Amino acid sequence: MKNETAAVLILEDGTIFHGKPIGKIGTTTGEIAFNTGMTGYQEVFTDPSYYGQILVMTTAHIGNYGVHDDEIESDSMMIAGLVTKNFSKTFSRVAANDSMENLMLKNNKVGISDIDTRALVRHIRSRGAMNAIISSDGTSIEDLKTQLSKVPSMSGLELSSKVCTKTAYEVKPENPICKISVVDFGIKKNIIRCLVERGAHVKVFPMHTSLQELDTFEPDGYMLSNGPGDPGVMADSIQLVKEVSNAGKPVFGICLGHQLLGLSLGLKTEKMFNGHRGINHPILNLKTGKCEITSQNHGFVVSKESIESNPIVELTHIHLNDNTVAGLAIKDKPVFSVQYHPEASAGPHDSRYLFDQFIANILKAKV
């Protein structure tokens, strides 16, 4: 018998969790990942780097302060599905425009609540990244398992083209002090805000572009954005990044942009057992010796060994939990990148200095 008030979550390894439906009634699939942030759910759900992922939010309540038109990192919800413990259909903020539930319905997103996320996350933590399916439309477990078995692994998937801009666009501050060409692999709006706030006139290009095209804007520097998917299969983009980093101008890469820069320099990337997702990730800046609490969202990482054996690349930041690569730079060039999200949103603003550094590099190079 079909039960309208029941939803189910099935993991690739066959584990089943029962809960209640949220958002659209339906079925959705994706790679399951968890985020431990206690605030900023709307920013997270609209972050293109989460494209294709079923996201488990570990914080106790989701939806409590509603949603706001300005608190988006892209034009729609990017996650494939949502898993929570407690989902609030009511919300309180005076400034909020709508409820999280309505946002999910508008975006046709399927979710499940009343899941013991501790048990679930401990399971994923020990088994590693895997695919999952959420269903609230009464499809039988057998059918769901069959559907789930057909979902491709995130490894080897290129997803940027599904979320990046189709046409180039410009954002200009009142008194621009420099120009930046941005390659959009699935950019978060806040990266653009952070650049524009600092006086940069920005032009955002679709990922399938060329250096020539980027240069038509006559930029003083290049920004390589974040985005979803496996960087290892993005040969064209790696080639583009190689040309960009050799163009003699300052370059700043974030997340996927950082991984692509690494690959273009001959470094390797690898899929992590469990990615880093959350807003409390500790980073050590090896140059200053200072720690930063950062926002992170990645399932792939640049291999540390490959940096250590590379003569032109310098390791600039490491993740303090597992000593993985969190930032790199080309020696003697104003080209650098970080694995984490200095633009935050959601997350702490500890690393905003990287944007200052990038703009400083640009102004220095201009002189």
Add this chain to the structure above:
Amino acid sequence: MPKNNSIKSVLIIGSGPIVIGQACEFDYSGTQAAKALREEGIEVTLINSNPATIMTDKMTADNVYLKPLEPESIIEILKTHKIDAVLPTMGGQTALNLSMKCDEMGIWEEYNVQMIGADVDAIKIAEDRELFKEAMEKIGMKLPAQKTARSFLEGKEIAQKFGFPLCVRSSFTLGGAGAAFVHTKEEFDTLLERGLELSPIHEVMIDKALIGWREYEYEVIRDAEDNMMVVCCIENFDPMGIHTGDSITVAPALALAEETYEKMREQAFKMVRSMGEFVGGCNVQFAVSPDDSEVLVVEINPRVSRSSALASKATGFPIAKIATKLALGYTLREVLKKSGGAEFNFKEPNFDYVIVKIPRWNFNKFKGANRELGLQMKSVGEVMGIGRNFQEALQKACQSLEIGRNGLGADGKELTNQQEILQSLENPSWNRLFHIYDAIKLGIPFKTIQDKTKIDIWYLRQIEELIDLERKIEKHRIDDISRELMLEAKERGYADRQIAHLLRCLESEVYKKREELGVKRVFNVVDPFAPELEEYSPFYYSTFGVADESPVTPKKKVVILGSGPNRIGQGIEFDYSCVHGVLAAKECGYETIMINCNPETVSTDADTADKLYFEPVFWEHIYDIIQHEKPEGVIVQLGGQTALKLAEKLNRYGIPIIGTSFEALDLAEDRGRFSKMLEENNVLFPKYGVVESAEQALELSKDLGFPLLVRPSYVLGGQKMKIVINEEELEQHVVDIIGEMGANHILLDHFIGGAVECEADAICDGENVYIIGIMQHIEPAGIHSGDSYAVLPPYNLGDLVMTQIIEITKKVAVALKTVGLINIQYVVKDDKVYVIEANPRASRTVPFIAKAYDEPYVNYATKIMLGEKKVTDFTFNPKKEGYAIKIPVFSYNKFPEVKKELGPEMKSTGEAIQFIKDLRDPFFMDIYAKRNMHLSR
């Protein structure tokens, strides 16, 4: 930065006696600090005048000074010991003030002592409102419009400029003493005068009131290399206008959007950075306008605080311990790596549960007190509930309060008078939360409730959801409730008792039913990182989830029940005993399991017991933990009345009680049987009787004769105890007790006037008795023992009396088959000794005697309870020099409207110890001369 190796010896200053605004959270922080220093091989010297503290134990510090917190004591210490540094940030405002005073007097400089963890300038900025304002404006922070007044005239001018309502607060005071809202000119004049008087520098800050703004606290930690992190952001359920110590608070912030959260985080960092050389834990408070558009800075406290203790318990992140290491020069990374293992590495806590703190008030102890909450803190303790959602945490916190409720709602105790409810919503007191529930249940419109309380609508909706759920449950009976509904009720924190009320059945039937339905408690780790990393802390809370995370070991175990929230009559002394009980049981090879819900305590420090269950000391939770752990037994005699009153049920469910049996505990409480036992042993006691109505009382009074001592049975701290001198008063008081407490057994004792009161504490193994100390009260009988000055040993009792006390104590202890501790209270008149009561449990005076005589009595008693030792196995060697005076400390300054009078109901919040050489001591002579001054009835 590596550790500063020049520091080899550190002085920690404690916070003194417990008063409102400064409670046992500073015993917790001081104890952690001492542990952290000793781990580094540093010699710790500790000063505190409060003997009922773990921090002043020999096991905590190398040199302990139970001395008044005055510069003279500091000089004495510095003359005796080579002290390299002083850590002034662990003992609250008292320690900061004393450090500042010593600094001004040049004491630190003279003895070459450096101040670590804070610097004088930082303290000045935080404490002096004018300097604070200047410093904050310099770094671009916005503050509420405010100005300082140093005279009455200046104050009046400011008020004219700002307009009402205003908020008036004194500089350099504690717990908001002298702070209040004023709405009228008359109120303003009175409070301005009082504020100027209360401030040690006679300065008041006047600011525009931010009524209805939301209030947030950030607990920030910083190291000497300027690395910083937020340990916890605490959201106030009660908006601005109620002191945060008197506010219900929640973590994580649930009604706060990302943008504002990060804005405050950035501002908090900026503020801490502007505080000079400050390293350690820092509390920053903000006010947020109702529409989120404005964030204003309220205050900064560059020291550990009540909130940092709460944040430590809420996240498992030991702020005081880490702050201490940072003060030595370590970086956060170095410390975190050391204390939590490689993975606990500069990661901000991001947890997946909710905590709710509710303060505990004791207004009934202060007759005539203004019960309205405001800028000045009035609560005496607090509880914390942990759950997987807000409702569960809220219910658990309500169950922890011990105010005769089974949680929020569903107990038939709702208020239904609309006017009273509306009145309470607008003029908040201790029961506003309950009245919000009542208002929603009664159908008072949300808008009205929100207008009057200014509480975030999300919270109000959460309470509404509870009421909706109750209505669903009420449609069922025990035999037709579904698993789904039962699970939902449990997930939202409802106690079996509440569900039983809704289903109109017995608590035990609900328990049985949920067993059948498979709705079972699981225990989760208090895990600061959601489960992203491997859990490491043996610190648990219960919930209703899928997976249990508290593995049971095959070791032999013992459960120690804690004493719940601090309140008058049951304070830090009982936590002291619990901690020693835990440590003694550990020494005997037991795995120790602590259950308590008071976040301020040492007993709830994750490194005290082997396993800590941060749970209400409430039958259902305790029973489930016992079912899970299967201990050898439960120790109930250390956690005050809270723990003791659970003995009956433990006994009924066949759970072994360690130490004195339930039968003996019951015998001591049952006046009839107890008196019979005394009679059989030829022990005198005042004539008494038990009545159930005022009529019977009047009848009995003819027999006993006035004056009479009237009280309900089974109470602690002399609750509702009164001396009456005529029939009219007797009638009134009996009716009052029946009406207010629903008690049906009222004791009447003939009151022996003009007598001397004393008490004896003893350890007994069932056969052998050792009297650890006898204390004589300075005030005449009639003043509660907790409120009297008392002298150890007695100062003017003759040999005849002393022999009688010793003999009776031994006789009674054995007759009660005491195994563990016992306290017996006496009145002495005309060389005759009468027993007033016997309590076979750790008393308030045990820690005092242990400190004065420098012997670990609770440790010994616990070993005896466990059957590991006999009294005869110990060599007692008390350090008996001169006399030790117990000084009761009151918090009357928080209730200026209350007349200071003492009687059989206890009113003091804390105590201090003072040693004197002989009875010619001027301090003793002074209090002795004043002994009759405050006696009332």
